[in-house]
Amino acid sequence: MRTWIRPLVVLGMGMLAVFLAAGSEASGDTGQEPRLAPAAGQTVAAATPTEGSAPAAEGSSCRNPLPWQAARSHVGTTVALQGPVVRVMLRDDLRGKPVFISVGQPFPSRQRLEAVIWEDHRYAFASLLKTRLEGREVCVSGHVGLRDGVPRVVLKAASQLQLAAL
Numbered sequence: 001m002r003t004w005i006r007p008l009v010v011l012g013m014g015m016l017a018v019f020l021a022a023g024s025e026a027s028g029d030t031g032q033e034p035r036l037a038p039a040a041g042q043t044v045a046a047a048t049p050t051e052g053s054a055p056a057a058e059g060s061s062c063r064n065p066l067p068w069q070a071a072r073s074h075v076g077t078t079v080a081l082q083g084p085v086v087r088v089m090l091r092d093d094l095r096g097k098p099v100f101i102s103v104g105q106p107f108p109s110r111q112r113l114e115a116v117i118w119e120d121h122r123y124a125f126a127s128l129l130k131t132r133l134e135g136r137e138v139c140v141s142g143h144v145g146l147r148d149g150v151p152r153v154v155l156k157a158a159s160q161l162q163l164a165a166l
Contacts, residue, residue, distance in 0.1 A: 068113045114152045
């Protein structure tokens with residue numbers, strides 16, 4: 001389990017225990033339904049974002065992506081990264097028939113971000129791959145791995161590769 005998930009699970013379980021305890025106290029032997037509204041004098045924090053709340057964390061989605069150069073410092077995490085496509089290469093001669101999309105710098109530079117679409121998932125990107133991607137800004141989202149010293153995101157769903165709004 002990822003290290004950031006465990007505290008959320010513990011917090012959720014604690015909140016459930018408090019809710020259940022409050023419900024059993026409210027119903028007791030009197031047959032009353034559990035009280036869901038706060039008691040007099042209690043306040044409840046809003047569960048949904050309100051006007052003026054903090055914006056989404058940088059890199060959490062293509063609405064607020066990180067620059068492609070940040071990929072190397074986010075290996076092992078899931079982020080959204082934006083940059084220019086400099087090369088798209090279909091390699092039918094390799095096992096898995098991958099499509100390599102180089103972002104930022106072209107192959108063989110190790111400073112590039114590489115997005116890979118394997119043959120099994122290519123159908124999901126068919127319409128996007130028919131357009132000319134070279135020279136266009138894209139947002140790539142997914143888990144950043146490292147292959148031969150190059151940050152890599154394996155793309156499986158069309159939502160992971162979007163043309164960036166300029």
